[in-house]
Amino acid sequence: MSDLIGSPSLGENSPEFSVSEISGLLKRTIESAFGRVRIRGEVGRVMLARSGHLYFDVKDDRSVVAAVSWKGQVSRLSTVPEEGMEVIVSGKLTTFGSQSKYQINVDDVTVAGEGALMAMLEKRKKQLAAEGLFSEKFKKPLPFLPEVIGVVTSPSGAVIRDILHRLRDRFPRKVLIWPVAVQGSQSAPEVIRAIKGFNSLTPGGRMPRPDLLIVARGGGSIEDLWGFNEEGVARAAAASIIPLISAVGHETDTTLIDFASDKRAPTPTAAAELAVPVRLELMAWVDEQGARLSRSAGNAVTLRRQRLRDLSRALPRSEGLLQNPRQRLDSTIDRLPRALQVGVQQRKTRLSEISGSLRPSVLRRAIEIQREALGRRTDKLSPLSLTREIHQQQARVAELSCRMTDACVRRTSNQKDRLAALDRMNQTLSYRATLKRGYAVVRADDMVVTTATAAKKAVTLEVEFSDGCLTLGEEIVPRKLSKTSDKPDQGSKF
Template sequence: MSDLIDDPVPGQNLPEYSVSEISGAVKRTLEDEFGRIRVRGEVGRVFKARSGHLYYDVKDDRSVLACTTWKGQIAGLSVVPEEGLEVVVTGRLTAFGAQSKYNLNVDEVAVAGQGALMALLEKRKAQLAAEGLFDPARKQPLPYLPEIIGVVTSPSGAVIRDILHRLRDRFPRKVLIWPVAVQGAACAPEVARAIAGFNALSEGGALPRPDLLIVARGGGSVEDLWGFNEEVVARAAAASRIPLISAVGHETDTTLIDFVSDQRAPTPTAAAELAVPVRLDLLANVDAQGARISRAISNGIAQRRQRLTDLSRALPRPEGLLDSPRQRLDQLAHKLPGALIAGVRQRHIQTARLGGRLHPGMLQRMVKGERDRLDRGSRNLGPALHRALNEHRGRLDRTSARLKTDRLDTRLSQGRVDLAALGRRLSRAGAQQIEHLKKQVAANDRLLASLGYEATLARGYAVVRAEGELVTTQAAATKAGALEIQFADGRLDVLPVSGRKPAKPAKPAQHAPDESDQGSLF
């Protein structure tokens, strides 16, 4: 009977838990027991997921604590964890039941001690220097006299008052102030946004773009100035297209922005002195330069006046320069009348020689030949045109007799029309050519009349011929049996008187110079 009843196994009265129940109990226990805690240690592995969450380890020489900072919490961190940095992290301890792990959700990170801060600063400095951000060659020169100055600082501190007061004393300029937090977690992102915001302004816009930037803050501890050691501020200052002066802390304070800025000022007041010159000094310098220019101009004019006087003594008298040209002009004026007379005579002889070559008989033969050729052409043109027209008409009739189709008849009719048009064109062309030849013959007749001797006979001259040949000497006239003298109004036959002594040739009469004789000018 006792074998039928199972003996209870020790421990069977313990409660059973599901995996989720035990994970939730552990998570509640951790969160209730520890709550919000601070842990000090060295940052180990750091990993930022694509989602934006930050995962890293905080360790000491024996243990490792997994830490998580969610994406929305990262902006509130005053220091972003970096591997090897000794920090004090603050947050809530919790458990991740899916993997049976616990971690610390961190919402605040602080550097543990000044030594750790300086080590982090040296590390960042070496990294930025390796990238060339400290290279002097990339630094921009400051404008000599900026129109607008942008100041990035706290609007409520003494720094902005010192800068404005110093600018007003030296050279008043327009100042744009971009208020920022100068310490704490918000310092670095606000300063970086202010530098980028000034650079994003457009020139000539409603809010003008500054010609110079000043990033300023008063003195403080390393922790107070740490926002200006952040990498985001250093990179924003290096990327600024506007020349930038850093004036953070006192003369002994050094931050990363001092190394990447275009000019470092030991104090905010010194930054204002670097930004603008002294106006009174500039006015005095301008007055001094104006006096020097006036003296230089006066001395230059005096020296050039003396030089001009010295050179004028070496110049010859104007009368001496004109004597030789005046004498040559007189000689040429004396020779001019004779030269003109000689030139006119020479051209008169050339004209007479050329006129003697034009023989009237030659022109008559040319005109007669052209007239005969024109007559023959006019006589032959009509029969030739009729013969050609009859020949083409006969060929056309024979061709039309052989071709009986409608298409060929059409072409034949068109050919007749074209042939008739061609005949009319040939007739017009022949008439135009005959008319042109007649005009040429008439022109040659007029030329013959103007060059022939008949026109000369009208002026009182006569032509003597013997047996149809011209007689030009007295000896030839004496030998001739009969003479024929042609006057302008007719011809006269005469017989020479034999045995009569020839009369002495009379001297040519002194007749008045012809109007065409250019020698009358002299």
């Protein structure tokens, strides 16, 4: 029986392990032997899984160590590893049995040295600048006098006291403080939440949305200020609808939020000075502008008044404007009676010339001439054509006679109407119409007397009224006005 089974081989008394058992044994051995370690090296490939876990490699020139940060650890990392970055990772060594390899579970990542930090910062700055996050065309102007100012900073530091004190001295405003951590791994997430939280407030709500934001922190090393160099902070500052002033560190400190903000202040105190003007200076400026406005208005009125006086001296007086028209009217009135007489005489002569060609003797002579011409033509015409010609000539003579008669009647009627109109105008413009309104004309030696001195020198005075004349002297001699004295003899109009 023993031959059938065979002799046992050497070492058959050693225990047998399953794959899972040996994998777990190795895991416990490595974790208990090393515990928590810190490894320095260059970050290799980096992969963020859909589950939220972060996988990356830490390597040097000869070896590679796999590293993993679980989803809950990634959000607490002070620095997110990027390929090519030199870092110091802290965590526990463990194994991954499914792939038979060891790895480090990383819960903290720090940049190895300031030079590496500056290199990573410069790389990130170039990337964001290439996306246009720092472009001046996206910068928003700061409000001149904001009603509410939001401050993102630590509530326990000297920064908030400096800002409030400076605002109170220059121009008191309402201030809303959003407390955040300004250093460490929680700094960047809290600053991002604060900027987004202020922007999400409803304008005019119970909690008013600020008109201006100030993100402030005191000075420190580049490691202390690293939270404000995170990409998320720069993107939140660039996407802020509310104008934002960055005041991180001292004047020589520069972070990415300074490039993404709408205005950079060298210090938190300078940020307060940029936020509001000086109230006393503003009041003095307003008073000065009011005084300038009053002086300008007074000077403008004075200049226009002087200009008006200068222009008025070049204008003629009102009496001078009416003097020439009055003189022309008097001259026209004096010439009007003579002009009427001359006009009537000219039209009378013209009428006589026209009516001279309309005498019956002229018409009879024309008829005789036509009859003689007709008699000469009858010798050459037949009785029928002669009769027709006679009738045509008679008709033409009759028509010509009627037309001449009608023309004479119309012309005579028009002349009558015109002479009547002129006569009415003469009566209207005659001084006798004025006498009917209660005036009188005084004459001495057939000359019109217009002054009392001339009347005293005259021996007798003749006063003409509308219904007669009186001679004043030794006795009053009433005299009726002759009908012919009212207007000059115009002769027969017809």
